[in-house]
Amino acid sequence: MTITSPQPSAQDGREPTSASSTDALAGTGPGTDEHPAIAEPPALPADQRATLDRTVFAIAAVVALTFVAWGFLAPSGLGSASGTALVWIETNLGWLFVTLASAFVVFVVWLAASAYGRIPLGRDGEAPEFRTVSWVAMMFSAGMGIGLMFYGVAEPLTHYVAPPPRSVAAETPEAVQTAMATTLFHWTLHPWAIYAVVGLAIAYGTFRRGRKQLISAAFEPLFGARRTTGPAGKLIDVLAIFATLFGSAASLGLGALQIGSGMEILGWAGSVGNGLLVGIIAVLTAAFVASAVSGVAKGIQWLSNINMVLAVVLALFVFVVGPTVFILNLLPGAVGSYFSELAQMAARTEASGGDPMAEWLRGWTVFYWAWWISWTPFVGLFIARISRGRTIRQFVSGVLLVPSVVTLLWFAVFGGAGIAAQRDGADVAGQATSEGQLFGVLDQFPLATVMTVLVMALVAIFFVSGADAASIVMGALSERGTLEPSRPTVIFWGVVMGAVAAVMLLVGGDEALTGLQNLTIIAALPFALVMVGLAVSLAKDLRSDPMVLRRTYATEAVEQAVVEGITRHGDDFVLVVEAGGEGTGSPGSGATAARSGQGPADRDPDGRDPDVRDPDVRNPDGREPAARNS
Template identity: 40%
Template structure:
């Protein structure tokens, strides 16, 4: 371990952030918010441009002749059936974020937009457009391009499945290559650790909110929050000491199954016609405004709109970038043998469609309650977002049962995510070793727990998102370099294939 500079640097860097957050939570929160505000103010255009051009690139790859390139040898075929593959993609796409924000995010957007427009109907429609934009194609294209890069170099070129590999392989000459590739690996590790820890903190808020709703406890009980965190740490540190990969997959599928059942339950038991109307309308609104939203930075809409855009859409773009190396490794490993075209169709469109339905159901139920009942759902979304999902579920029959299932799903998603993240961090920090030592996985598990604790102590999801953004912004500059390296290698391969065909 002490002979690995990347591992040592990554451990020290993330440990220092964790220590800072635990000893001076307010200081870290203030620093993150200030720095992120400055970065978003000056680089909003660049972040949106990178994210949107990645969407264009991924869709172009699927439609171009490169879509026939196989992620593996030419005679490789997929290890998993299409149904099993798509099921696992659902598991990767699902997570505690969807449970947390399913109703809370659309209602939060709705409040601000209604204040600006003064009309509930258009405000609800645009709130759904923004929510869908934040969670659908852009998120999955960012994941997809990272996964494509990892899978292509690992399975077609036989190189280590780490972020710096494309830079080392494609730009073989020049003294800048090795240090830049090393920095890319470090930034990927840092972004994963900070991003996962942030999701861990948000997940603890979600579980705590569910328990307080189920048992009528005090929502601000710090002792309960710490108890949830302690149980969660035990639940994910134990599996890191043994090989439970199959068990983790089963737990993830159970959590995904619970989430799917919850969505269908709300759709059937709730105001079905209103929800289906909303889903169809929101899909149309999303598609019709996709290009405009992709390049929108709201420079002339006033301070309120600009702050809202920075706090949500811009923050999400860097959040997906923070998670991209982590999700990319998982998606790459289950996609070996598929063509780039098959990969894009499955990885981008299927989870995106599921997200549209998910927010259409949960967000639609929230809007229906806000406009047709006396329930203060908007107030809850603004003041206690961690309670919004449970508050909405309580408006339907079997509220206690569905609330308990939501808590269980959130907990399982958290455990499987942290275990998987510790594995990926260990793999990246040991040069792509797909069987990293247990002690390295445990060290990363402890650091993820410490980072999660630091963010949890802020008690504010907005601050948590700022800390995630602070960890991910540097990686925004790496993604374009990876894309260029990937395209360069693809073109080199195509030229070699054409020369081979030209020979007698």
């Protein structure tokens, strides 16, 4: 059996079919007469000048500045109000965060494994914009750099000395495995799947469909273009700005806490107080604003590559001088425990453990899911911005698997070092705060002062690279999705982000970490609902992708023609593509079967033109098949 396309002839009067599918697709797009199955996305506009969306910017700016003023003038009042809201959310809607996180994992894995995985985030055959190494470095640095530095020792060690309720006894071999499994649950597939949902929706809409790089634009398949540019779309973009603002500010607060702890240990400052923390935030805010206005390719890519090298140096140092054999033994055990306990960890709710479980979830799982969701507007938009040219399968594989493997290695090294030190009697968990536990572990090794300075530098660069990505994204959301937001807008959101981070620390008081967690969960709730709509909209959008439509047309047409060919000619037939009339089953085209083995001047009994031979291609049985057309 062979497939042919008849050549032009005086008999049928049709134009010849193009010899290349690439040629056939070139220059097509929405607004042309081309069939949607062969439509390519329009080129992005050459003029990328920023135009401020005054409504989105004004609403977001006024509310953000009001929050900042409230926090500086009456931090106790803001803390009381946020605490009340948090209790209600966690009591009534904690299940929502737990359910959505696992649902997003299933959703993105399904997209990658299905036929949709072949769809490119751009034109057919378009090469990726960034090299894979730089792509991974930028994605990882913006995604959770500061969090890994802050919790690298703290979380596994905390779960080792105080395991989740109704699990295992503390400080036992079983507690080691549970601690690592719980940590990986919070930091690997689930958070990156949450990022992937937003990143895919934005990248697909922008580079494949030619839409603006806005959260609201991704809802066009559900609401239509008119509504996404109206009040509903503006509300979505405002919610995205707020989620970005609070999620990134929480990370900046964590970074300030850790840098302050390092300065205290080195003797560069006295007791870490709010004044020192606000000063650290002010200095680093100036640094990331300067980086942000330099653009993605210059600022963020350069800093991300530096950070990757420094992080590898730190991890190798701890691995070599630390408990090397224990870390190596921890790796396979951590992976096995993660997958064996995954269902149980994903099902933890207040109903499974009462008040102790509810309190534990508020401090860990629910906080993490809310934190990741609050980061998704800026991390998702940023990952989308750097992922042009990747297929959906490549995107999901890269976003889920590569950071998860790096995270596994990171927590095995630092968490293993912390657990080993605690097991050997150092009592790192009891002697140091969460932000100081990494320094407590480094104090057990040689070159502790040098490594402490390196950690502070790493946190500072993670601070800068993550924050400038966030300020660029908030600028883009304020300026109708432009890829290059104006400097004044980027600077404004950078300064406000630093101010919000300072307010969140002030609201927390002595328990600064609690203040960061509370406000992050509150800000993430409305955007969690936006993410559900994004997933539904993306699934609907993919069903009408040109590649999907071509596959549908091809399957139906070839199936019908094969049935006809076998019925009329047995095994010896060819498929001929020609214009379809009424009753062909496909508008404007048709695939029919013809008997093979005809001479050039012969005709089929039904009057169709004979097939045209291609001397360069042969069938497995040695016969010359009809000419192929791609």
